[in-house]
Amino acid sequence: MKNSIPKAVFLFFYFGVFFLFSCSRQLLEIKNQTYKSYNRNNERGYVVSFELNNTAVVPKSIVINGIVQDIAKENKIGETYQVNVIAQTTLIHNYQVKLDKKENGIYFEKNSDIFFQPVKFKLITD
Numbered sequence: 651m652k653n654s655i656p657k658a659v660f661l662f663f664y665f666g667v668f669f670l671f672s673c674s675r676q677l678l679e680i681k682n683q684t685y686k687s688y689n690r691n692n693e694r695g696y697v698v699s700f701e702l703n704n705t706a707v708v709p710k711s712i713v714i715n716g717i718v719q720d721i722a723k724e725n726k727i728g729e730t731y732q733v734n735v736i737a738q739t740t741l742i743h744n745y746q747v748k749l750d751k752k753e754n755g756i757y758f759e760k761n762s763d764i765f766f767q768p769v770k771f772k773l774i775t776d
Contacts, residue, residue, distance in 0.1 A: 718748040
């Protein structure tokens with residue numbers, strides 16, 4: 651009976667580590683995830699770009715530096731999405747920036763369910 655407790659602890663630890671590693675990996679494969687800032691014509695923000703090979707999920711919005719921007723169908727060209735995330739503007743009357751406390755990432759929809767996947771976007775500087 652003495653050996654059963656260490657075996658139980660070992661099995662619990664093994665499955666716990668396996669669970670953590672399986673949950674920590676990204677749900678979707680996102681490639682070439684980049685962003686760069688812009689400041690032109692009384693507007694500031696970010697141009698965010700990424701590639702998504704999985705067509706079963708639909709990206710709904712992006713979170714970059716605490717700002718949320720919805721993704722339109724027009725933002726997709728082939729497998730690449732390019733989204734203009736507006737941080738500040740005087741060009742659009744009564745424009746309100748949407749904020750989110752989540753880390754940088756993308757909200758997706760699959761089978762009517764919305765889920766968030768953190769993404770490490772690479773900053774491009776000119």
